[in-house]
Amino acid sequence: MQPLGIGIVGFGRIGAEHAAWLAASECCRVVAADDITPARQQLAVARGMRVYGDLDVLLADPGVEAVLVATPTAMHFEHAGRALAAGKHVMVEKPMALDLAQSRALVEDARSRGLVLSVFHNRRWDVDYLTVKAAIDSGAFGKLINVESRLGQFASCVGPAAREYHPNWRNEWSFGGGGLYDWGSHFVDQLWRLLHPAKPVRVYAQLRGNVWSADCDDFARVLIDFDNGVVGLVEINTTTSRPLPRWHLDGTTGSAFSPFSLEFDTKVWASLRFTPAPKQGGAPADEAETKSRTFPMAAPGLAETQLWERFATAVRGDGEPAVTAASVLPTMALLDAARESSRTGSAVDVGGKVEWVM
Numbered sequence: 001m002q003p004l005g006i007g008i009v010g011f012g013r014i015g016a017e018h019a020a021w022l023a024a025s026e027c028c029r030v031v032a033a034d035d036i037t038p039a040r041q042q043l044a045v046a047r048g049m050r051v052y053g054d055l056d057v058l059l060a061d062p063g064v065e066a067v068l069v070a071t072p073t074a075m076h077f078e079h080a081g082r083a084l085a086a087g088k089h090v091m092v093e094k095p096m097a098l099d100l101a102q103s104r105a106l107v108e109d110a111r112s113r114g115l116v117l118s119v120f121h122n123r124r125w126d127v128d129y130l131t132v133k134a135a136i137d138s139g140a141f142g143k144l145i146n147v148e149s150r151l152g153q154f155a156s157c158v159g160p161a162a163r164e165y166h167p168n169w170r171n172e173w174s175f176g177g178g179g180l181y182d183w184g185s186h187f188v189d190q191l192w193r194l195l196h197p198a199k200p201v202r203v204y205a206q207l208r209g210n211v212w213s214a215d216c217d218d219f220a221r222v223l224i225d226f227d228n229g230v231v232g233l234v235e236i237n238t239t240t241s242r243p244l245p246r247w248h249l250d251g252t253t254g255s256a257f258s259p260f261s262l263e264f265d266t267k268v269w270a271s272l273r274f275t276p277a278p279k280q281g282g283a284p285a286d287e288a289e290t291k292s293r294t295f296p297m298a299a300p301g302l303a304e305t306q307l308w309e310r311f312a313t314a315v316r317g318d319g320e321p322a323v324t325a326a327s328v329l330p331t332m333a334l335l336d337a338a339r340e341s342s343r344t345g346s347a348v349d350v351g352g353k354v355e356w357v358m
Helices: 013-023 038-046 055-059 073-085 100-113 127-137 183-195 304-315 325-344
Strands: 004-009 028-034 050-052 066-069 089-093 117-120 144-152 200-208 219-226 231-237 247-251 254-258 273-276
Touching: 004 013, 004 055, 004 304, 013 028, 013 304, 028 038, 028 055, 028 304, 038 050, 050 055, 055 073, 066 073, 066 304, 073 089, 073 100, 089 100, 089 304, 100 117, 100 325, 117 304, 117 325, 127 183, 127 247, 127 254, 144 183, 183 219, 183 231, 183 325, 200 325, 219 325
Parallel strands: 004 028, 004 066, 028 050, 066 089, 089 117, 144 231
Antiparallel strands: 144 247, 200 219, 219 231, 247 254, 254 273
16 A cells, blocks of 8 residues: 655644654655745755645645644644645644634534544653553552642753744744643643543643743643542643652552653653552551552553554544544643633633543
């Protein structure tokens, strides 16, 4: 079977990373790229792609069967919608769009046209997330009380952005910038899935611009109440020189944490150490019961190339992509609620916003 022809819309840093993942796949092949920046166009040419500076021209290319939308967040809805209207299957970088309404519209559009729409939430398979999930599922915490998921650094989310276009866009609201949309969209997505089938019922959030941005958040704290009584927290703090643990969990039978890693090393994040709670009622506990231990690291999940292979298989009519677009709607509902809560200073009910399906 011929490899699926992929066109990349927005050949910035993440677009180039996708090109490398796709180069390792036998199911997909990048055939074209659309970018308005001459330097990025030259890079795409050097990698053997047909290059366009007009999205409509790329969408008219018969060799492009599917499109990756890797432009800034505020452009996702328009670019994905135009690709669907042109009859192309679509993979869109996270977050799916700016809000739940846009995301729902894309889901319905793809469904009505019989096209595959997926979102690149690759961190559903990070080894630290899978390790935490296995630890919770083992029952080691007894009744789970609290789950905290954090990223801390004293550095902007901009990171190693492509310098040729607009490298600061992740710090600008007009482009869909801010920590909540950046790392936060991954961590919120992980958190509600981690606690499923428990459902979120309300959200309280504080989004602030302090150091790196004047009009969107470089500090984002999101609290989520679940219907089983668990409290979840996602915090993206790019304004701290003393990062807190990547994960912290509490339950009736003990607590656990994993260290931060400024290199974003998921294996370090997966070093989840458990400390049993002391026995209640003053009963003495033996040394084995009170000694800390590290949970076994989970087996690796799907790699980025495998996500693309699953997408290609779905396009060929055999099953669903690894990330269905409908499964991202709960994440978008929570991001909407976080923004509304921060704006109003009040908790926002989310129980009836979406169907909480995996």
